[in-house]
Each structure stands twice: as structure tokens, then as C-alpha cells.
Amino acid sequence: MEEKIVRSVDRAPTISDVAQQAKVSRATVSRAFGQPQLLSREMVAHVRAIAERLGYVPNHTARALSTGKAGNLALLVPDITNPFFASLMRGVQGRALGIQYATFLADSDEDPALEDVLIAKLAAQVDGFILASPRLPKKTLLQHAGRRVCVLINRDIPNFARILVDGAKSYEEAVEHLARLGHRTAAYVSGPRLSWSNGQRLRAVLAAGMRHGVKIVQFATDRPTFEAGEACVAGLIESGTTAVLAYDDLLAQGIMAGLARHGLSVPEDFSVVGCDGVLATRTYPPLTSVAIDCQSAGEQAVELLVDVMRGKSASGRRIVLSSDLVIRATTARPRPGGRTYQAPAPASPTRTKSE
């Protein structure tokens, strides 16, 4: 029952093989696939039948070389383990497949230098890039855009085709929501400094805080990770705030873990708001969060990309997607008598190595 893998010795059939079998020229075979309207009905059928029988599949590489079109696109993300970008990838691949494009994925690990290298390496093989939250300076992006079409996601640079997820309104609503519950002060835990989304969200929170009489305290993290969220909790508690808005859900999760470690419960002692739309619905307790349709963002990015490539004068188009504030279980009115402090309980996990 142990079938051997038979590595096929006979190379894959080429256009010449089909041409020979069909007793036509290679050009005809090519046209039978590329421009069937140039050939007679019968000829197309004939050639295709032969091709089918031989198992012929046009060679993507050869086609790319002679046409100058790669038939590929690349998606660059700063962190694929972040559910936001993972969902984005799904959206991109779905639409790309529909237009016969294959998708390279590259993860820059939040590193601008690596991002630059990856773009350069892939440039030869793709017709266009979708750059999600790129960290590269505008100048560098302009250079790359000069060679290959680039669509940006969550980075707002004039003259670039770009998709922006507008979290501002929802963050403002979140602040209002907290104000209504009776919070007089709240913290904003920021994401990557260079991130457009982060700037937008911070501004929205500050403005809304002003408007609704909520004092805003800022906390910085260099990367939006669980650990970073956990780490900022000490400062959070010290600051005397009763609510926190995080840049994203990953941070929010970390914050919740940190709060628990300090003996504080959510939402009784602390209210927490995140942002993303994936993780929030997949963890417990259900996180009050700004929901984003990441998949749709990816799909629209692909469409925008092809529009630009086809020269539909969509070059500078700016598409803004809206978001929703979804109120779940991590926000409530602050404890009237103030917080009940408890000693931190650092639960170090027990590891059992197998094998």
C-alpha cells in the first residue's frame, strides 16, 4: 500500500508539443488560449481538445517573460500573526484568484529595512503591490511606486491609490460610551508610532475626550503585542484611570491579562475597548471593540490595484471604509467606591517537556 512517488520523467507538454500533435503552428495554439476570437470555432475546439488530452497547461513563466506581465501580485504586511492582517490576506487572495493572479505574501516583521528588501526582491515577479500599513518613509514608497503599481492600506499619502479604514468615528463613539457610563478619565494605549491608523485613532480619542469631559492619558508601545499590553498595565493602574482604549485587540487582550494579574477584574474595576473585528469575537470575555471588515478591505485593495494597472485613472483614489463600535462585555460603569486593590498574583506556568 506504500505507493512510491513517481517523479515524472517526461517533461510537461509545451506549446510545441500541442502544435505538433494538432498539426498547426505554435502561434495558433497560443491564440487558442489567449485570443480565441481570432480563430475559427472549430480550430479553437480542435486545439483545446488536443491540449486537454496532452494535459497541456500554458507555462506561466514563459508567458510572463514574453508579455512583460507577471500575473502575480504581492501583499506586504507588518505582522501576519495579527488576525487583522491574516483576514486581509484572505480577502486579497480570494479576489486575486478570481482574476487569475497568484499572491506572494511577505511579512516585514514591522521592520522598514526588511520591508524595503522584500519589495525589491519581489518587484521583478509582480505587477503590483498591496502594502498594508507600510512603515517605509514616503520618499522610499514613492520610488517603489515609480517602478511598480502600489496600493496602500491604512497609510494616507496623496497621489497614492489607498484604502483607509476609518476608525475615528468609532473611537469617538467609544469615548462617548465610556463618558456615558460615568468614566471621567481614560487611557489610550497606542500602537506603532509610524502607523497612520494609530495617529488617527489617537487624535479621535483626544478630541472626543475633550468634547465629553474625559481626561485622556497616553501610553506608548512600540509594537502592538500581547506582551506590550501586559507590560503597560502597571503604569495604567498608577495613573488612576478607570478605562482604557487600546490600539487593537491584541493589546487589549494583553491589558486584560495584566489587569487580572494585578487582581483587577474587567469590567468591574476597569473597562477595556479594543479594535479589529477578528480576535474580539474569538476570545472570552467578549471584548467591546471597534469592528473592521478586514476581508473586504483586502478585496477592495485588489480591485483598486487592477483599476490602476489598467490605467483607469484611479491612480490617486482614496477609499475610506467605515467601522463599527460593538459593545460587548468589557465595558461598564466604574466602581463607585473606587478600585479594590489586591496583591499581584504572578502565575508562572508549569512546563512539562514531552520527549
Next chain:
Amino acid sequence: MEEKIVRSVDRAPTISDVAQQAKVSRATVSRAFGQPQLLSREMVAHVRAIAERLGYVPNHTARALSTGKAGNLALLVPDITNPFFASLMRGVQGRALGIQYATFLADSDEDPALEDVLIAKLAAQVDGFILASPRLPKKTLLQHAGRRVCVLINRDIPNFARILVDGAKSYEEAVEHLARLGHRTAAYVSGPRLSWSNGQRLRAVLAAGMRHGVKIVQFATDRPTFEAGEACVAGLIESGTTAVLAYDDLLAQGIMAGLARHGLSVPEDFSVVGCDGVLATRTYPPLTSVAIDCQSAGEQAVELLVDVMRGKSASGRRIVLSSDLVIRATTARPRPGGRTYQAPAPASPTRTKSE
């Protein structure tokens, strides 16, 4: 300040441009990059200097066509939004970059048919595939393997090069852990039916249950998702069990949410064990879970792939990676007097549409 994107009009310099400038043949230029040892030191330096000045970069596509080597690899995963596969991707890309390979990523959405299509589409552009938890029948995989090198992850088929993450020992330990805590019955909530990992984990749980006198109840889900986990909770409660081992962390999270909705608390009323190594460390409360080094799995897959491609007779190699049971906060001794039932509290979230 609004720089225009200047789409470069002059096409990228080719090997001919360099040859002309350097007053040598195209072959020499080619060798200056590919086989410098065939050329004199000075010639290599000369050509490279000219190339540098012109900004010449060898055309990947053309090279791929003439050598027959694509210089790319593809990673196929059933669900990129699952943190396990996302981490895997990172490992793969890291190693691939090191050997000058670019990585296609394809998400099959757990659909064998789509998987088949994706492999076929990408075959022309890659030298090899890394198939993570492929759902295709063995027969089909054999066919694909005949055309392109394939390395499997978490699928155990003889004669295939493959990487297996051995969760068995850790799941056995988990059952033992539960037994020690005093649980007499536990549930196993399974993942994809076709998944090798799932079979392995189930068998391990059953065997260990037998050995330690813990009765095992099985629950099936078609996809390991948060929702599926949530959905199976009703049955879980009905079955009268006091602990649950989930196929992965996503399921475990769903189960915890479902339990909470039914008014049961973890770990007081119910003990929960997951598996993965990413999500468990990023959510609260910290999940007792079988940890897997996904990134390393990805790295090793790439290395295995290049070994096979270089014909290092690694064709049938079977690499087994170990896992760790990490005991965190979701397992405890069962409530002595049995569970305290409460009425379910279906918390429907409030949506606030922005804009």
C-alpha cells in the same frame, strides 16, 4: 509637498545593456553573476561595476525560464487566520528568504477542491510546495508530488518528506494531569475529520483515558473555529463531564465563551485544555495548552524541501517535533459538590454603525 508618482519610462536595464556598456558579450555578464569563478577577477569586477552603475538587476522571470528553476516556493495552509498557520508562515518565509526564495501563500479555506486548484495554478511558478495539513486524498497528493517536490506538515504519508508535530505525548500528559486533579470524565472536542493531528490527538486521549481511568466523551466539529467551540458547549454540559480537551486553542476559546454564556466558570466548574502555542499566550485567562513551536516547524519544512530538491535522498524523511504541555490557569480540581447551574445569559452585542 505633494510629490507626484513618476512612473519610470525607461525600462529596467537588461543584460544586453550591461554587455554593451561593458563591451563584452551577454554570456560574460551572465557569468559575472552566476559563475564568477569562470571569469578573471578583473572581468568580474569590471562587469559588476558597470551593472551597479546602471542599476541592473537580473530578471528573475527570464532566469526562471531558461534554467527551469523558479526560485519560488509555495506554502499552502487550510486557514491563515488560525495563529498556528500564521506562525508557520513566518518560519517559512524567514528561511526561504535566507536562500533567496520568495514565498507564495495560499489559503485553501479547508476545501480540498480549492487546494487542488491552487496547487495546479502555482505549480508552474514554484520549485516546491510545503503543504500544511493538506486535506487532499493521498492519491491526489501523490500525483502532485510527481510533478513538484512536496513536503507535508502534519500529514503522515509514507515516502513523503514530512514534518509531524507530535502532540500525542502532551495530550496523554494532559489527561494524566486532569486525572490527578480528580476528574473522572473528560471530553475531547475534535478538529477536522481528515486531519492527521486530530486522529493522533484523539487516539492519545482515548489511550490515556483508558490508562488513567478517565472516561472520554467525543464531540465532533467540522472546522476548528471559535463558533464551533461555542456551539458544542450545550452537549458538553449535558454529557455531565467536568473537563474538556480541545483540538486547538481556537476551539478552546469558543468553548470557554460558551461555558461563560451558560453561567459556568473556568476552571472552577470546568477545566479546559487547548493546543497551539500562540493564541494561548495571547488571551486571558491563560489557557492550559499544548505548546507547539510552529515557527520552527516552518523553518524545518523549508530545509527539508531544499534537501529533497537537491536530491539529498531525504525524499522519505519523517521529522517529528515534540510539544510541551503548559499548565496555566484553566485547569483545576472539579467542584466537589458538582456544578452550580445557572440560567444562560445570552449577551447579544450592541452594534453602533459609524457613518
Next chain:
DNA sequence: CCTTGTCGTGCAACCGGTTACATGAAACCG
């Protein structure tokens, strides 16, 4: 001084497609 071998480079074919242009046959038209 001629032979033989080694080394550095060029020539030209090839990888597998696409496409501008040429060609020949059929259809149309006055």
C-alpha cells in the same frame, strides 16, 4: 619550435511562450 593543455571569452541555440506582419483563400462588389 612545435605540441598539448588550460584559461578566459564569445557565439549561438535554447527555455516556452506572444505578436507584428505576411500570406493565401474565400467573400463581396460594382
Next chain:
DNA sequence: CGGTTTCATGTAACCGGTTGCACGACAAGG
């Protein structure tokens, strides 16, 4: 019925590299 279109197909050049083979120069060996 000759001349002009139109249509279907073939011819050959081209995309940008790689590589087997040929060739000339120069050094070593007899």
C-alpha cells in the same frame, strides 16, 4: 470577372536570461 476586403493561419522575431561548444592566447613540456 477582376479587384478589394475580410478572415484564418503561418512565419519569424522577440522577451532576458543560461549554457554547450568553439576559438584564440598563452604557458608548460618535450
